[in-house]
Amino acid sequence: MSTNSTLKIVPKTGPGRRVSVPDIAGRKGGEPVVSLTAYTAPMAKILDPHCDFLLVGDSLGMVLYGLDSTLGVTLDMAINHGAAVVRGSTKACVIVDMPFGTYQESPEQAYRNCAKVMVETGCAAVKIEGGTEMAATVKFLVERGIPVMGHVGLKPQSVNIAGGYRAHGRNQDEAAKVKKDAHAISDAGAFSIVIEGVVEHLAAEITRDIPIVTIGIGASAECDGQILVTEDAFGMFTDFTPKFVKRFAEVAVEMDKAAADYAKEVKARTFPADEHCYGKK
Ligand code: KIV
Numbered sequence: 532m533s534t535n536s537t538l539k540i541v542p543k544t545g546p547g548r549r550v551s552v553p554d555i556a557g558r559k560g561g562e563p564v565v566s567l568t569a570y571t572a573p574m575a576k577i578l579d580p581h582c583d584f585l586l587v588g589d590s591l592g593m594v595l596y597g598l599d600s601t602l603g604v605t606l607d608m609a610i611n612h613g614a615a616v617v618r619g620s621t622k623a624c625v626i627v628d629m630p631f632g633t634y635q636e637s638p639e640q641a642y643r644n645c646a647k648v649m650v651e652t653g654c655a656a657v658k659i660e661g662g663t664e665m666a667a668t669v670k671f672l673v674e675r676g677i678p679v680m681g682h683v684g685l686k687p688q689s690v691n692i693a694g695g696y697r698a699h700g701r702n703q704d705e706a707a708k709v710k711k712d713a714h715a716i717s718d719a720g721a722f723s724i725v726i727e728g729v730v731e732h733l734a735a736e737i738t739r740d741i742p743i744v745t746i747g748i749g750a751s752a753e754c755d756g757q758i759l760v761t762e763d764a765f766g767m768f769t770d771f772t773p774k775f776v777k778r779f780a781e782v783a784v785e786m787d788k789a790a791a792d793y794a795k796e797v798k799a800r801t802f803p804a805d806e807h808c809y810g811k812k
Contacts, residue, residue, distance in 0.1 A: 550583050550624040552656050552678040556722040558583075559744050564723075564756025566746060567764065570595055570612045572619030574761065579620040586658065586758060587613045589628040589688070594762050601687045604630040606644060613652030625654040626680055631688040634659050638671035645677045658725065660686040662712020666719040673720035681716035684709050685728030685749070696773075698749065700733040710737060717741040725758065726750045728775070749775030 558564050569575040569585040578585060591612055592604040613627040627648050634641035645657045656678035659665060669679050684699045700706040709729055716724055723744040726734045734750035747754030759776060762768060766781040796802035805811045 547621070549620075549622060549655070552624065552722055555583060555624060555744060559742065559755055561755075563754075564744060564746060566756060566758040567761045568594075568758070569616045569619070569761060572615045575616040575619030575623075575625075578761065579623050582623045583756070584624040584626050585616055585620060587616050587625065587627045587652075587654070588658075588760065589630050590760050594760060600690050602631045602690075606630055606633050606647070609633075610648055610651045613648060613654050617653040624656070625652070626656045626658055627652055627654045628658045634668065635661070635665070638668045641668045642672055642675060642677065645672055645679075649677065656680055656722070658682055660688045661716075662708070663715040666715040669716055669719035669721050679719075679721045680746075681713075681721040681724035682727065683712040683716065683724060683729075684726050684734075687727075696728065698728045698730060700730045706730070706733050709733060710740070713737045713741055713745075717743045723755075726754060749773065 570591040589601040592598040658680040660682040735753035744755040766778040
């Protein structure tokens, strides 16, 4: 029995309980699954009421830490941000992305690190990238009590093999590979699979063909659910928006305006005003 004091006890049944892994698995062909990335407690709190699951994606390395790729994300980073998102949410299922190098070596290495992530964050499941080559590992994890979400198509952890971030499945060989990968991960027992950066008709075909819930990003509206990186979707970057991202807000523009207004008021000594000072009015 773990005595880890960072674990948050959440109700497992009844009204107000968190969305569970079986709840998500049960949405195949049903109401689309809504998900976004979250890396911090305040962001989790805002997104929680609207999402079925929150993904603590390894995209946090690029979004929060300014890294060039997701490869520099460590297990400690995933655990610290995962625990923060569990603390900041009460309703959504929380899923943590396993960082590069923490699961690919062997099923045993994967089990050790995935179990550590689950115990130390309180998350409900982990996500791992890969296709046929990871199927034995997925089976090993699932048989031992670790729910796994797969990730095929564009796999950001393989950017150095793929030679960049580009859509997959444009030719027959590539399409056959993505299909084979999705089937292998589904057959291995994953409850769901992210399909990233895959031509639309292929993502739709895979969604029809496999029995598990597909989550699209740069894929198809026919997927069983969708995910986006929150900072992309909310317009928190001003420099680059990938084709598959819709900006649902312009938060960076608002923040720029707020910072400029603040700077102006500080320089003009109009902030703090009397109502912001102790002992005055
Ligand atoms: O790391 C991440 O944020 C992801 C999603 C974009 C699927 O893997």
